[in-house]
Amino acid sequence: MASWSKERAEEIVAAHRGIEGAALPMLHALQAEFGWIPQETVPMVAAALNLSRAEVHGIVTFYHDFRHEPPGRHVLKLCRAEACQSMGADSLAAAARAKLQVEWGGTSADGRVTLEPVFCLGLCACAPAAMLDGKVVGALDNARLDALLDRARQS
């Protein structure tokens, strides 16, 4: 993920301003670049889409995907929904929080791993499921979770 650059942010905003219903594609592109939605982008988006800053703030905070602070080097999303619950997701989540010493949305003290909840990855027949940096993992158990976390913390 790139570090903050006003010029780059302005390029992204300009590249998306012309499309119908531009707000979400624009915010997704900003987050893909920076890993989060820096506060400085809110007035840029507002000006480009002829919205108030309050409206843009409303959009950014409505959607769970958009982060309000930079994530760690890796993002682990653990499914918290019912199908995964039926296969032991709650205790896996407790183990992950304890190992990383974070709450949902938090980043481990070494800055390596951010733990995020997700409500369904569509892997309900391979539960419990997770996604590490976009890579899907199914049939998760304590051993596989440990292996995932170890890999993430070493790189």
Added chain:
Amino acid sequence: MTPPRIFVPRDAGALALGSDEVERAIVAAECRRGLKVEIVRTGSRGLFWLEPMIEVATAQGRIAYGPVRAEDVESLFDAGWLDGGAHALRLGPPGDIPFLKRQTRLTFSRCGVIDRLSLDDYRAQGGWLGLAWALALGPEGTVEEIVNSGLRGRGGAGFPKGIKWRTTAQAKAPQKYIVCNADEGDSGTFADRMLMEGDPFVLIEGMTIAGIAVGATKGYVYIRSEYPHAIEILGRAIEIARQERYLGPSVAGSAHAFDIEIRVGAGAYVCGEETALLDSLEGKRGQVRAKPPLPAHKGLFGRPTVVNNVISLASVPVILAEGAEAYRDLGLGRSRGTMPIQLAGNLRYRGLFEAAFGLSLGDLVDEIGGGAASGRPVRAVQVGGPLGAYFPRALFDTPFDYEAFTAKSGLIGHGGVVVFDDTVDMARQARFAMEFCSIESCGKCTPCRIGSTRGVEVIDRIVRGERRDANTTLLTELCETMKLGSLCALGGFVPYPVMSALTYFPEDFGLDPKRAAAAA
């Protein structure tokens, strides 16, 4: 001589279980052995307890092996699997596997079978026949065919699809839209994902037919961000369809123009509700709109819009190709055709089961699903996602049908079936339903926004034993208020899981178990 073909699933579910590692092992073994094989990347057949399920094309037809791990690959080559050789993982012809044999695959006939991005494969297996029929029947004839098929929206609400199309077709406007709702947020459901990853052209064909039928030239697919593989595969399929002129200013050489664009959601469950989805597509917070006006009259950007689920649209080509009557002949009562049922959670045989409506819940769970994966007794089954009711064993005779589930204060929704064994704490599940609603509420209406938070608190009080009877009455009244007073199905349906848990599993709330007997 053409090299032997090996079919490797690249569905997200198969990937989550290691199919890419298996593919790498196959390539490595191929090099080491000096062989030449052709790897065909498919979606999944949907037998997830057997994934990664690898198939080889032999002189006797395709032979399946599974679940294959990377370390099994060498021994599979040793066993002569390219000729269908015997091996502990050999499953035989996939069509003979009982789970698949019992199904009626119409919408999913190609999923897991063909190279998902090969237009030749798609054409060879009946692709574009529906579009040819639509062009021959013309817009009005196509709409009437869909009305006659009895197809109801497969997203959850089950609204007759032909009526939506007819209403949009009759609306006069310079621009109309087809919006495909691919915001498959219900836990326990993955049919939309599988289809987009395994047979993306059928969705493109279905949307194109919808566009021609109602006079829309632009389609949007709103896919949830949790589905990166589906976004990628459908995006590539749209590109291919555009190059081959199935999309663009002249669809398949006709006078009709149609094109499709993908938009990605941002993690809001409520955007699966059609009006919230439209607001989100317009670049706003995904808040629910009051109806009327209906989207068919004033939808996306205020224009007449058809909003249909992935499976609904993907069922259109086969209905036109086989005829409305053939489709309507399947099913039960007012639930016609087939439903892709998704068997999930703590179940031995988990996966996609497409069948005509009418199987009982007990057949699905005990017989087809083989009971709990944990080997323990099944205690509760949630049908229809996080807003669906929990069914106890006593209701396992309920047939899978829209009206039968409604009659039992439940819903079939998008067809997800999530099974829990006897270790489940139903008070905790009820609390989760309220908590989920409070996290995902769009905030527009008070019963949902405030009611869900109060609901969590009241359930906590009941479980702690604080004025149990009074708080149980309060929870019941709160659910009634949310059901009647909420603007959409989020607040309106969350009483289903909560009240079913309370009604059928009162002992988990510290209440008298006799309450359940009285309810049943």
